[in-house]
Each structure stands twice: as C-alpha cells, then as structure tokens.
Amino acid sequence: MTVTEITEVSKSRKKIWIDEEFAFVLYNGELRSYGIEQDKEISEEAYHAIMTQLLPKRAKLRAMNLLQRRSYTVGQLKDKLAMGGYPGVIVEEAIEYVASFNYVNDERYACDFIECNKEKKSKRRIFQDLAARGISGELAQAAWEQTAGEDAGELEKEQILHWIQKKNFDARAASPKEKQKMMAFLYRKGFSADNIRNALLLDITSI
Secondary structure (H helix, E strand, C coil): CEEEEEEECCCCEEEEEECCEEEEEEEHHHHHHCCCCCCCECCHHHHHHHHHHHHHHHHHHHHHHHHHHCCCCHHHHHHHHHHCCCCHHHHHHHHHHHHHCCCCCHHHHHHHHHHHHCCCCCHHHHHHHHHHCCCCHHHHHHHHHHHCHHHHHHHHHHHHHHHHHHCCCCCCCCCHHHHHHHHHHHHHCCCCHHHHHHHHCCCCCCC
16 A cells, blocks of 8 residues: 555644545654655555554544534534544444444434424424435434424414514505515425415415
8 A cells, every 4th residue: 555645634634645545634743653654655554553543533532522512413423524534434433433322313413403493493494404414304204293293283383473473464454466475485484385375364375
C-alpha cells in the first residue's frame, strides 16, 4: 500500500490517500508515529492499528461528544462523522457503539420531534423536516400515530384556526379571491385541503 497523496485539512490534521483512494484523516504527530510519508509504503501493521484501534476509538468519542450537546438521528450522526474524515466502516462501528447504549434512536427522535412541533407545524411539514434528518416515511408515520394518535385530525384543525386568527381572516367577509389566497397559504403550510375547507367553512371543492 502506497501513500499517494497527503493534503492539509488544518495546520494539525492531514488527509491521507492510499493507492489513490482517500483513506483517513490523521494528526501530524500520528503521521510521524506511524511513519506515514507521501510516495512511501505504509506498513500493514500501521494500517491495521489505525483502522482497528486509533480511528474506532476516536470516532466513538466524537459521536458521544456530539450526542452530549443535542440529539441526532442516525443519518445526521453519520453525516457528522463522515465530515470529520472517518472512513465508512469506522462510521458504522461508531454508530453501532452509541446505538448499543440507546444514545441514538431514530424512533425516539421522531417521537420527540413530533411532540415538540405538532402544535405549530402541519403533519406534512413535520414529515418533510424528519425526512431531511434521515427519518424514513414509514418510521415518521409510526411515530406520528404513536404521538398524535386519534387526535391528529382535530390537532390540524386547531392549527389551521390558529393561522386564520393570526392573519385576522374573516371567511364570511372575505372575497372569493381572498378565500383562495388564504387556502393557498394554508396548503403551503402543509395542511390537508379537506381540513382547510372544513375549518374555513367554505363550499370549495379544490384549491
């Protein structure tokens, strides 16, 4: 195995390419300790120690430190570790480690997120936000049913009424154009067309 390239991440850290493929990120002192130099061979012993001892320990500590500050989904945590230059196999090992202690749990994250946002965001908007965090639609739906339950429909109607009141909108006095504008606004917020019509008490079949 030949170290084909070494590039600077920061003054103290370097990216290492082996046989023209990105391998990992190391500190300057570690380069010296493992005898890593550009255009020179890296020993099997050094590579094995880096991949089975040095980087797994560091990635696990990094994951733990991240989770101490805030909650992450598995997808978010993977992205964070990958951004730190950890190889995929090391990232997976770190994820398995923190998951074994239940420090990262997508189902719990989804339920907590829904609980915190169900009174101010529509179901569709919540699902979009969860998807952006790496939560599957199936898991989001299960968490929604667990958290919002049978009250989901009434909850959305209350949210719609909240926005109507916030906008000082009077459906009885509004013109057809104003009604359509309000419906479009609520639809963009992610509310269902049926609940919007019911909340506004409008005889409109489509938006």
